[in-house]
Amino acid sequence: MKETRSINIETLILVAVWDNPAIFQGAFKISLQSDVKKPIFLFFRCEYVNKLEQDTIIDSFSSDDYAFSHLYNKTQLIHLDRLNEGVGYAEYVLKYALHKTLLEMQSSQKQKFTAIDDIAMNAIIKRVEPMLKQEKAWTSYDNDLGFAASMDFHPQETMGRLAVEILLNFDCGSNGNFKIH
Numbered sequence: 001m002k003e004t005r006s007i008n009i010e011t012l013i014l015v016a017v018w019d020n021p022a023i024f025q026g027a028f029k030i031s032l033q034s035d036v037k038k039p040i041f042l043f044f045r046c047e048y049v050n051k052l053e054q055d056t057i058i059d060s061f062s063s064d065d066y067a068f069s070h071l072y073n074k075t076q077l078i079h080l081d082r083l084n085e086g087v088g089y090a091e092y093v094l095k096y097a098l099h100k101t102l103l104e105m106q107s108s109q110k111q112k113f114t115a116i117d118d119i120a121m122n123a124i125i126k127r128v129e130p131m132l133k134q135e136k137a138w139t140s141y142d143n144d145l146g147f148a149a150s151m152d153f154h155p156q157e158t159m160g161r162l163a164v165e166i167l168l169n170f171d172c173g174s175n176g177n178f179k180i181h
Helices: 085-107 118-132 140-144 158-168
Strands: 007-017 022-032 035-048 066-072 147-153
Touching (some): 035 085, 085 158
Antiparallel strands (some): 007 022
């Protein structure tokens, strides 16, 4: 039997539009707990398809409440609808990580911005881009950018182990299809 590998998923939310449907944009940083120096970054845009009640996400999790409209690795769009069944497990884990981060974001004392202009958005992008490309380390100076939370995932069942393997091997071929090494 193959050894169970545990991962850490850090979810960074850079844009949160608290409307119906709610829209969230950011990045997932996925790393093996035994080798945190080689993270995988996935950039996302996701809609919360349930109707928001008083600008809040409900506590109970359902993967059906979230829909990724965009999911990218460093080079291109990942076409989730063209992938194998195992990728559904990986997508479920990402949606769960996003859900837990949103719940933590709601309960934090940070203020929510209701609007941002193009100049401010471009300034945020310029500050975040080198960190996401791993050209610069995240510092305490950058803690005011977005909202981040992380979770550890220690799968015990076959589906969870498959999800971890897929998340750790997200590579895209020239046609946008993913392959496992």
